[in-house]
Amino acid sequence: MTLSDLAERLKATPLSQAISGSDTLFPLLECVHVLAVVIVVGAIAIVDLRLLGLRARGRDIQELLNQFVPVTLGAFGIGFGAGALMFIAKPDTYLANAFFLAKMGLLTLAGANAVAFHLIFSRTLARTTAGVAAPLPARLSGLFSLSVWIAIIACGRWIGFTT
Amino acid sequence: MLTAFALWLRATPLSLAIASHDWVIPAVQSLHIVTIAALIGSVLVINLRLLGLIELGQAVTALMDHYLPVVAISILVLALTGAVLILGEPTRALFRITFWIKMGLVLAASLLTWGLSRFSRTPSAVSGVGGAPVVLKTGAIVALLLWTAIIFAGRWIGYTEGWPGAPQ
Numbered sequence: 341m342t343l344s345d346l347a348e349r350l351k352a353t354p355l356s357q358a359i360s361g362s363d364t365l366f367p368l369l370e371c372v373h374v375l376a377v378v379i380v381v382g383a384i385a386i387v388d389l390r391l392l393g394l395r396a397r398g399r400d401i402q403e404l405l406n407q408f409v410p411v412t413l414g415a416f417g418i419g420f421g422a423g424a425l426m427f428i429a430k431p432d433t434y435l436a437n438a439f440f441l442a443k444m445g446l447l448t449l450a451g452a453n454a455v456a457f458h459l460i461f462s463r464t465l466a467r468t469t470a471g472v473a474a475p476l477p478a479r480l481s482g483l484f485s486l487s488v489w490i491a492i493i494a495c496g497r498w499i500g501f502t503t
Numbered sequence: 504m505l506t507a508f509a510l511w512l513r514a515t516p517l518s519l520a521i522a523s524h525d526w527v528i529p530a531v532q533s534l535h536i537v538t539i540a541a542l543i544g545s546v547l548v549i550n551l552r553l554l555g556l557i558e559l560g561q562a563v564t565a566l567m568d569h570y571l572p573v574v575a576i577s578i579l580v581l582a583l584t585g586a587v588l589i590l591g592e593p594t595r596a597l598f599r600i601t602f603w604i605k606m607g608l609v610l611a612a613s614l615l616t617w618g619l620s621r622f623s624r625t626p627s628a629v630s631g632v633g634g635a636p637v638v639l640k641t642g643a644i645v646a647l648l649l650w651t652a653i654i655f656a657g658r659w660i661g662y663t664e665g666w667p668g669a670p671q
Binding site: 367370371374375377378379381382383385386395396403407411490493494497498500501 | 525528529530532533536537539540541542543544545547548551557558560569651654655657658659662
């Protein structure tokens with residue numbers, strides 16, 4: 341089954357037709373999506389800016405992760421759910437949109453970076469307590485994360501200008 | 504008068520320059536949303552802390568000292584990027600009720616945030632580690648609802664028709 345077959349089958353579902361046939365459901369999903377995105381990026385930025393040594397240098401990195409990873413994951417789940425419903429409403433439009441495909445690619449990169457970060461630094465970060473600078477690879481990971489998430493926001497916004 | 508202002512604005516060289524480059528509006532909107540992320544991240548920490556849901560090891564006043572400057576700078580950047588968006592399309596948002604609802608909500612949320620900051624520093628408020636008084640918790644819930652409503656209203660500007668008599 342090709343992607344366009346999948347798009348056709350999704351479009352034929354009652355869920356897809358309910359969302360695309362309503363004047364308010366799609367905008368409401370967009371509102372929830374934007375709210376979730378800004379919470380995800382806001383929470384991630386708090387950790388990334390600490391990794392970069394630009395903010396909250398006096399804070400223990402592991403402690404910041406304990407506080408903000410749950411917020412990030414919760415908001416990401418909501419944003420992903422709302423985004424998936426937006427996709428189901430008009431899958432063919434999204435699949436034909438270069439900014440949507442770029443956004444999905446960037447999301448994969450952000451996810452891979454986050455997983456690699458936790459695998460590599462979950463033990464060493466215990467030593468990066470308050471006032472201690474993060475090791476260079478962790479700093480680069482924070483810079484990469486922050487850049488990718490800003491690009492994700494830009495791609496997301498640009499989708500609406502190209503459909 | 505608003506119509507005359509919008510039409511005058513639309514004839515200015517800067518407005519014409521923005522309108523003639525397709526990438527300016529999405530780029531400035533992207534910057535607007537990145538700044539909203541900075542703002543929402545900050546107000547989320549402050550208000551969830553007031554509710555006792557996050558950062559319990561940090562004093563409320565210490566978190567406010569850390570995050571309120573970010574809130575203030577974000578609001579300034581949002582006003583500037585928002586002004587550029589209006590300058591690019593002067594006959595759009597200014598004539599839609601959702602834009603003015605959003606501005607009213609921004610004013611209310613900003614004043615409430617300032618009030619929460621003032622109140623959390625009074626001797627009667629708990630200034631150290633631990634729980635916050637009921638007034639602060641109620642204020643935090645209202646603040647989070649206001650910021651959420653602002654995001655919804657902002658997204659809805661694009662789905663609102665101009666009011667009767669709005670310039671084309």
